[in-house]
Amino acid sequence: MSNDRLNGLKCRECGTITTIGPKYVCEDCFGPLEVVYDYDAIRSRISREKIAAGPHSIWRYLDLLPVSEDCIVTLHEGMTPLVAAPRLGKEIGLRNLFIKNDSVNPTFSFKDRVVACAVSRAKEFGFDTVSCASTGNLGGSVAAFGAVSGMRPVVFVPADLEPSKIVGIGAYGPTLIAVDGSYDDVNRLCAEISATKKWAFVNINLRPFYSEGSKTLGYEVAEQLGWRAPDHVVVPIASGSLLCKIHKGLHEFETLGLIGPVKTRISGAQGSGCSPVATAFAAGRDEIVPVRPATIAKSLAIGNPADGIYALDIIRKTGGAADSATDPEIIDAMKLLARTEGIFTETAGGVTVSVLRKLATRGKIGRDEVTVAYITGNGYKTQEAVAPTLPQPPVIRPTVKEVERVLGS
Numbered sequence: 001m002s003n004d005r006l007n008g009l010k011c012r013e014c015g016t017i018t019t020i021g022p023k024y025v026c027e028d029c030f031g032p033l034e035v036v037y038d039y040d041a042i043r044s045r046i047s048r049e050k051i052a053a054g055p056h057s058i059w060r061y062l063d064l065l066p067v068s069e070d071c072i073v074t075l076h077e078g079m080t081p082l083v084a085a086p087r088l089g090k091e092i093g094l095r096n097l098f099i100k101n102d103s104v105n106p107t108f109s110f111k112d113r114v115v116a117c118a119v120s121r122a123k124e125f126g127f128d129t130v131s132c133a134s135t136g137n138l139g140g141s142v143a144a145f146g147a148v149s150g151m152r153p154v155v156f157v158p159a160d161l162e163p164s165k166i167v168g169i170g171a172y173g174p175t176l177i178a179v180d181g182s183y184d185d186v187n188r189l190c191a192e193i194s195a196t197k198k199w200a201f202v203n204i205n206l207r208p209f210y211s212e213g214s215k216t217l218g219y220e221v222a223e224q225l226g227w228r229a230p231d232h233v234v235v236p237i238a239s240g241s242l243l244c245k246i247h248k249g250l251h252e253f254e255t256l257g258l259i260g261p262v263k264t265r266i267s268g269a270q271g272s273g274c275s276p277v278a279t280a281f282a283a284g285r286d287e288i289v290p291v292r293p294a295t296i297a298k299s300l301a302i303g304n305p306a307d308g309i310y311a312l313d314i315i316r317k318t319g320g321a322a323d324s325a326t327d328p329e330i331i332d333a334m335k336l337l338a339r340t341e342g343i344f345t346e347t348a349g350g351v352t353v354s355v356l357r358k359l360a361t362r363g364k365i366g367r368d369e370v371t372v373a374y375i376t377g378n379g380y381k382t383q384e385a386v387a388p389t390l391p392q393p394p395v396i397r398p399t400v401k402e403v404e405r406v407l408g409s
Contacts, residue, residue: 005041006066009033009208012310020066022125022200024207032306033208035066043256048227051258058113058216064252065117065216066209071124073149077105077112078216082224082372087340088353092360096370098230100221101343107144107168108378109137109299109346110217110242115202118210119145122200129154129199133190135183135238135299136165137377142202143172154199156186162298165381182293184304203239207306211241218249221372222259229254229262231369232320234356236348236376237268237277238300240311246374247314267320267364268311269355271295271330271347277308281315281322288312296327296385297347299377321364325354331386333357334379344379352376 008017013031024033046063054060058078062069081101089097102110115138122130131154132142139155146153153174157166158181170176179186187204194201202210222229229250235243247266253259270278273295276288288308293301305311315322325333330350337353338344345353356373359365379386396402 005038007036007038010036022205035208061219066212067120071120073119075106077116080104085341092357094360095368098372100372100374102376103378107140110376111137111141113216114210114213115141115145117213118202118206119149121209127200131199132202133187136161137299139169143169143174147172162382214242214245215249218246222253227259229264230372232265232365232371234267234373236352237270238302240305240307243311244307265320266318268322269352270324271297271351272324272326274301275324277312278322278324297351299348323355323358325351329354334386345375346377346379346382347385348377349375
């Protein structure tokens, strides 16, 4: 069972440790809970060789995930490409730039990593319904994993979600409910429902287990770089959990002796219309002031990020930075990544590339630093954002003369 390498759930505020279960807040101070591990037990069973011989998915890191092997629900998520990006690097002035392309996961976003952990744990706990509050990508993943797990998927989304994401969720056949409100409104509603129904809400009562899946983005990059941590990473921020867990994953590898000392600087990227973490960083504040989202990067549109203060602390402690991108800058960066490296990203990836370019231009990223930009979703999910800015193709008669005319013009 998975519990033989887990020490329980620890409050990130007061440090109280409680038993493993479907819960997410401390009973003493209402702080968020996080899975803690018995690293001595794990150290005796893990090695680079064992990992390399494991499945080509996140489950090669099973020893560091809060799931029992016999309860795994998988779509073969993870082990996505880490690709050198010399053309993009040349344009923005970075010599050692890599793109971690998580847009090629089974449902085309990094959410497959976290949902695989959450749904597997829901199966272990004996739930029959799996649910979530989603800005789109999570909903598609919960619908897909729910379909193959035998549990009933129920997905709640804001009513103004991109149509392509609605289709991407609905294709798996879940119960899909659109809420007239922002993501924060949807999340509050789901929190209320979780108190009355015995459902597994992956990003509420299963959040401590769900969020652990993001650590694999730290593990994979270190492994793919030849068992070393990068010098700098740029990570999109929605709730802030992804940034925190990449940091945790790298340091777990260090703790276990799988890589050397981690000196990675971690920077965060947000859309200008929803940038509470970047705003706090720029102002030198420790608190996160909630905002009402107004950005085309809807998958990052969380105005009151649950892990915002922790992400802000990591950015500062590691010597990173945080910045934001306007809607036009997001679209331009989506095109830039596609034009230079052949990767079509969704709007969240446009945020990451735009902020990457800003930080490089300002000298916040060293020219020779081994830098990784995390691309978390596929551009076909947010075609609506970029479509109006693309030229319409000419329509011609099927003759060589017509082709020459078009080429000449």
